[in-house]
Amino acid sequence: MAQLVxxxxxxxxxxxxxxGYDSRIEGxxxxxxxxxxxxxxxxxxxxxxxxxxxxxxxxxxxxxxSRFDISRFGMEVMRFSPRQSDVMIVAGTxxxxxxxxxxxxxDQMAEPKYVIAMGACASTGGxxxxxxxxxxxxxILPVDVYVAGCPPRPEALLDALMKLQxxxxxxxxxxxxxxxxxxxxxx
Amino acid sequence: xxxxxxITVRDTAARAQTAAQSLPPAEDLQDMQGEKMVLNMGPSHxxxxxxxxxxxxxxxxxxxxxxxxxxxxxxxxxxIAENMTYTQFIPYTDRLDYLAPLANNVxxxxxxxxxxxxxxxxxxxxxxxxxxxxxLARISSHLLGVGCFAMDVxxxxxxxxTFTEREKIYNLAEALSGARFTTSYTRIGGVSRDTPxxxxxxxxxxxxxxxxxxxxxxxxxTRNKIWVDRTKDVGVISRADAIDFGLSGPNLRGCxxxxxxxxxxxxxxxxxxxxxxPLGEVGDCYDRYLVRMEEMRQSVRLIHQCLDKIPGxxxxxxxxxxxxxxxxxVLPPKNKVMSSMEELIHQFMLVTQGVNCPPGEVxxxxxxxxxxxxxxxxxxxxxxxxxxxxxxxxxxxxxxLSHLLPGHMMSDTVSxxxxxxxxMGECDR
Amino acid sequence: xxxxxxxxxxxxxxxxxxxxPAEFRGEISAKVTDSERIVEVCAFAKKELGFDYLVDxxxxxxxxxxxxxxxxxxxxxxxxKQYLRLYVSVTEEKSELPTxxxxxxxxxxxxxxxxxxxxxxxxxxxxxxxxxxxxGYPYFPLRKDFPLAGKPSDLPxxxxxxxxxxxxxxxxxxxxxxxxxxxxxxxxxxxx
Numbered sequence: 001m002a003q004l005v006x007x008x009x010x011x012x013x014x015x016x017x018x019x020g021y022d023s024r025i026e027g028x029x030x031x032x033x034x035x036x037x038x039x040x041x042x043x044x045x046x047x048x049x050x051x052x053x054x055x056x057x058x059x060x061x062x063x064x065x066s067r068f069d070i071s072r073f074g075m076e077v078m079r080f081s082p083r084q085s086d087v088m089i090v091a092g093t094x095x096x097x098x099x100x101x102x103x104x105x106x107d108q109m110a111e112p113k114y115v116i117a118m119g120a121c122a123s124t125g126g127x128x129x130x131x132x133x134x135x136x137x138x139x140i141l142p143v144d145v146y147v148a149g150c151p152p153r154p155e156a157l158l159d160a161l162m163k164l165q166x167x168x169x170x171x172x173x174x175x176x177x178x179x180x181x182x183x184x185x186x187x
Numbered sequence: 188x189x190x191x192x193x194i195t196v197r198d199t200a201a202r203a204q205t206a207a208q209s210l211p212p213a214e215d216l217q218d219m220q221g222e223k224m225v226l227n228m229g230p231s232h233x234x235x236x237x238x239x240x241x242x243x244x245x246x247x248x249x250x251x252x253x254x255x256x257x258x259x260x261x262x263x264x265x266x267i268a269e270n271m272t273y274t275q276f277i278p279y280t281d282r283l284d285y286l287a288p289l290a291n292n293v294x295x296x297x298x299x300x301x302x303x304x305x306x307x308x309x310x311x312x313x314x315x316x317x318x319x320x321x322x323l324a325r326i327s328s329h330l331l332g333v334g335c336f337a338m339d340v341x342x343x344x345x346x347x348x349t350f351t352e353r354e355k356i357y358n359l360a361e362a363l364s365g366a367r368f369t370t371s372y373t374r375i376g377g378v379s380r381d382t383p384x385x386x387x388x389x390x391x392x393x394x395x396x397x398x399x400x401x402x403x404x405x406x407x408x409t410r411n412k413i414w415v416d417r418t419k420d421v422g423v424i425s426r427a428d429a430i431d432f433g434l435s436g437p438n439l440r441g442c443x444x445x446x447x448x449x450x451x452x453x454x455x456x457x458x459x460x461x462x463x464x465p466l467g468e469v470g471d472c473y474d475r476y477l478v479r480m481e482e483m484r485q486s487v488r489l490i491h492q493c494l495d496k497i498p499g500x501x502x503x504x505x506x507x508x509x510x511x512x513x514x515x516x517v518l519p520p521k522n523k524v525m526s527s528m529e530e531l532i533h534q535f536m537l538v539t540q541g542v543n544c545p546p547g548e549v550x551x552x553x554x555x556x557x558x559x560x561x562x563x564x565x566x567x568x569x570x571x572x573x574x575x576x577x578x579x580x581x582x583x584x585x586x587x588l589s590h591l592l593p594g595h596m597m598s599d600t601v602s603x604x605x606x607x608x609x610x611m612g613e614c615d616r
Numbered sequence: 617x618x619x620x621x622x623x624x625x626x627x628x629x630x631x632x633x634x635x636x637p638a639e640f641r642g643e644i645s646a647k648v649t650d651s652e653r654i655v656e657v658c659a660f661a662k663k664e665l666g667f668d669y670l671v672d673x674x675x676x677x678x679x680x681x682x683x684x685x686x687x688x689x690x691x692x693x694x695x696x697k698q699y700l701r702l703y704v705s706v707t708e709e710k711s712e713l714p715t716x717x718x719x720x721x722x723x724x725x726x727x728x729x730x731x732x733x734x735x736x737x738x739x740x741x742x743x744x745x746x747x748x749x750x751x752g753y754p755y756f757p758l759r760k761d762f763p764l765a766g767k768p769s770d771l772p773x774x775x776x777x778x779x780x781x782x783x784x785x786x787x788x789x790x791x792x793x794x795x796x797x798x799x800x801x802x803x804x805x806x807x808x
Contacts, residue, residue: 051231053238054260054612055285055369058331062357065350080233096777097750098238098259101230127278129780130263131757131766132749150369258748263764265733266757270764270786270804301641430668430694433722444694446669451697540789540799547640550690550701552671563674563690567792569799576674578690586725615748 035173042086043165045074049085049109051102053092056119059151060091068154073161082108087164089157090141093121094134103140114144114167116160119151126150223251228600230259236335236604237611241588245597253592253600255585260615268575272541273299273375276575281369283577284613286331287324287556288368289360293317294553296373297454298562302549303542305376305511306454312507313377314456315497319390320363320372321455321554322486322493326397327356328556328608329437329479329486336476336605337408340417345404352400355393362386375542376517377510387501391494394487401483409477418472422591422603425470432587435580436558437478438607442470448554460492472606479608482556516542541570550578557581557608577616581609619644619698622665626700629664630657634702645701651687651713654704658689658719667691667700670716673726675734679760684708685736689716706736715741733758750775764804 050060063070070076079085082105094102106115117137120126123146125135137143144167147160224245230238238259244252264283268276280295281288296317300306309317334349357367362383364370372379408414424434429442439446447464449457465481467474499507510517518537519530536543546568552561558580565574584607592600623637623644634657635647648657661667671690678684683705691700706713715738716723727738728747735756738744745751752771755762765782769775785803 055282057237058285058368062350062354065354066347067351067354080231093260093262095259095261096775097261098230100773100775101259105231125780128262128267129782130267130764131755131762131777131780132261132263133780135778135780151367153367258746258750261748263757266762266764269791270788272789275788304641431721433670433720446694536796539801540796543799546792548645548688548701549641549643550672550699559671561672561690563672563688565676568794569791570789571791573791574674574676576672578672582725582729583722586722590721 033174035171036169038173039169039171043168046087046114046161046164046168047077047079047085048075049080049082049088049105050078051088051090051092051105053090053094053098054121056091056122056151059154059157060089060118063154063157068158070158070161073158073165075161082106083110085109086112087114087116087144087161088141089116089118090122090137090143091118091151093126093128094137094140095132096134097132099134099140102137106141112171114164115141116145116147116157116164117143118147118157118160119149121150123148226597233339236609237614239585239604239609239611239614241592241600243592243597243600248596248598250592250595250597250600253589255588257582257585257611258615260611262616264616265575265577268572270571272570273544273572274537274541277373278369278371281371282612283579283616284328284555284557284560284581284610285368286610287328288370289320289372290324290328290553290555291560292371292373293321293455294551294555294560295562296375297553298549298551298564299375299542299544301551302544302547302564302566303375303516304545305513305516306551309377309455309511310508311456311498312381312503313509313511315493316378316382316509317373318455318457318460319490319493319497322489323356323359323390325486325556326394326483327353329483330356330397332556332605332608333404333408333476333479336602336608337404337414339601339605340414342408342411342414345407348400348404348407352397355396359386359389359393362389374510374517376513377508381503381509384502387494387497390490394490398484398487401480401487405480409480415473417598417602418476418606420469421472421595421599422606423469423471424587424591428587428590429470432590433583434558434587435583436555437475437482438558438584440465441467441475441478443468448552448559452552454551454553456493459496460489462489462492472602475606475608543570544568544572552578555580557610557613558584560613579613579616581611581614582616584609585614619700622667622693622696622698623700625665626657626661629660633657643699643701645703648702648704651704651706651710654689654702655714655716655719657702658691658716661691661700661702662719666693666696667698668720669694670720670722670726671699673716673723673730675730675736675758677734677758677760682707685711685734687713687730687736711735712737712739714739717741732756735759753777 052060088106117123122137125133145160145164147156149156226243226245228241228243230240240256242254243250264279280291283291297306330349330353334346337345360370361367364372424442426442426444429439443466445466462485465478467478499505514533519533523530524534544566546566548565550561550563552559560580561578563576564572567573623646627634627636633649637644637646648654669692671692674688676686685706687704689702715727727741730736731744732746732748754769764786765780766777769777787801787803789799789801
């Protein structure tokens with residue numbers, strides 16, 4: 001594991017609350033791992049790609065509005081472009097007609113990417129057990145977090161995003177970077 | 188692992204020369220028509236308000252052909268309806284026009300009650316509560332319609348302002364039914380429960396606040412030069428076209444056609460309430476926006492009147508009934524079910540077999556915020572419909588797009604779609 | 617002029633073609649006996665009787681009866697404020713009737729939906745193709761003999777479909793049973 005010596009600006013050490021180390025003893029320096037630091041940046045700026053299909057999209061919009069501010073988590077950048085986003089929030093019923101488009105957009109996202117299946121319809125098909133509805137988006141995409149609810153409350157979606165943040169924090173980033181990816185491995 | 192790649196940079200002058208040689212001679216260039224580009228405004232798009240796909244054929248910036256492609260949210264509601272009892276289908280009606288679920292619930296309940304023959308015999312308190320629900324849903328839907336319309340055209344602040352008011356409506360709906368939206372509040376023959384104590388006072392407080400918000404949105408948009416430039420004379424629909432294409436709701440009234448089901452085919456207690464129906468003149472996006480803003484104010488006026496006149500007062504001290512008193516339609520009170528045989532049988536039959544409707548067919552059209560939501564129920568007796576057709580306003584409103592869009596510029600598409608205020612959940616069912 | 621008078625007007629003009637109006641829950645319906653002449657009846661209703669607004673076109677599958685299809689037209693007059701329902705029967709071998717898009721342009725999408733869901737064709741329609749399901753979907757979902765769970769299909773690069781896990785069919789009461797014994801909820805398969 002690589003060790004990184006990190007120089008923090010003096011200004012943020014003004015308050016003398018105990019949070020793990022005491023600047024008067026250790027000085028203005030934190031030791032941490034590259035993984036922890038980079039994952040901390042990544043988890044606080046996850047940019048969602050809202051695949052807003054049905055009613056859950058309205059709750060997604062409500063999460064982005066001022067009451068349940070998603071901007072506190074750094075996720076207000078709801079870019080509809082897959083190339084610029086990290087997590088695809090599948091919000092709403094995925095029909096068979098829409099499934100290919102969802103998969104195509106997922107394929108266009110850049111690694112590392114995550115998927116949140118928001119709501120009952122995206123998780124399992126919900127109450128629509130019919131000929132036209134894909135029974136759960138996990139038939140075509142690898143889902144990281146499922147959110148129950150019809151529609152889930154914005155707090156539930158924020159809870160799911162926080163679980164995703166924990167998942168991002170735990171990723172062994174440096175280990176994967178040291179291995180060549182599939183494209184380079186062939187050469 | 189590093190490789191050195193050879194990159195050849197062609198001389199730009201040479202490149203320009205070879206390109207010029209491949210063009211036809213100069214005198215033919217005036218006759219050459221630019222190639223038309225086919226642009227797919229795909230199902231996943233920020234401005235299409237849901238999963239609508241429009242295949243646009245563009246000549247530069249001007250649209251020459253527009254083919255809407257719907258069905259990306261077709262969930263099979265009508266087939267599901269044939270396999271559910273009438274009460275079991277109520278949650279599916281919420282998800283039709285998911286911006287105004289209370290209105291859909293009322294529309295469906297009224298359609299089934301018309302089939303039963305009791306739609307004009309509902310207890311008065313129930314009628315007033317349903318009218319308040321419909322009008323709150325109307326305000327909620329129009330707030331979001333105008334908010335998203337403005338956001339797509341570029342005015343982001345309006346979206347955040349209107350969503351704040353919608354959160355208050357969500358609070359009211361949550362107190363009333365338990366869910367923020369997707370309320371499933373009405374039942375066949377009444378409503379699921381009476382209003383909780385303090386709810387009517389909260390509604391009064393809310394509508395006093397929402398008027399302030401509507402005024403705020405109007406100051407931001409109505410006389411804003413950019414807004415007027417982007418919406419005036421864009422998407423003009425003539426009266427004849429509007430009627431021929433079956434438009435309804437604010438889209439139709441924006442063209443000047445006075446067709447409002449609350450006045451023309453009155454249901455519930457609208458006959459006893461005073462309100463105006465705003466009409467547009469030209470039928471462009473600006474008129475439709477103005478019609479929606481004024482409809483919100485009329486809804487506020489209606490709710491004030493309902494709250495003044497509601498039988499039983501705010502907290503129903505005299506215990507007025509909110510359900511039809513027929514054990515074969517409405518679930519009997521639980522204490523009777525547990526102690527008396529007849530109520531137990533009614534409860535059993537209603538839950539297992541549903542409300543026993545007579546054979547026949549009805550069509551009931553309801554003035555939803557988006558237009559006319561109609562339920563055509565064909566029943567052969569029993570607790571499930573034989574065929575239920577949902578006449579959704581958004582489905583019919585969108586059919587005019589292939590006729591309306593050609594001739595407009597690419598960026599007008601966004602204004603037109605926003606002004607139409609459609610919902611794909613309802614369009615595709 | 618109320619709806620009964622208008623419907624009687626229609627009945628007198630067309631005689632045998634349009635039945636005498638029937639009334640249920642305040643609504644007037646009339647049956648048009650020949651499906652090929654529906655356009656004439658609709659054009660008359662629009663021009664002379666003022667039914668300028670076509671509210672809805674629906675279809676019914678009377679599975680097991682002959683004729684199998686019924687197409688229902690809901691007309692409304694904005695000036696007269698009256699509704700009228702016209703319905704027409706089509707047999708299964710024919711499964712076709714003329715389009716009314718020449719009378720009301722809104723019928724375009726309604727008829728496409730009927731074709732998509734039931735399989736009834738409309739000749740003379742400007743663009744009859746599927747609207748809610750994808751092009752190339754092999755079934756007509758709203759027919760009574762098509763199960764709610766759906767049937768598997770595969771169209772590479774376009775869409776696929778698999779049957780939903782209904783575990784043997786929806787368990788619900790049957791409509792049309794004469795008494796409560798017949799209406800007992802049971803597993804509904806396309807055969808009943």
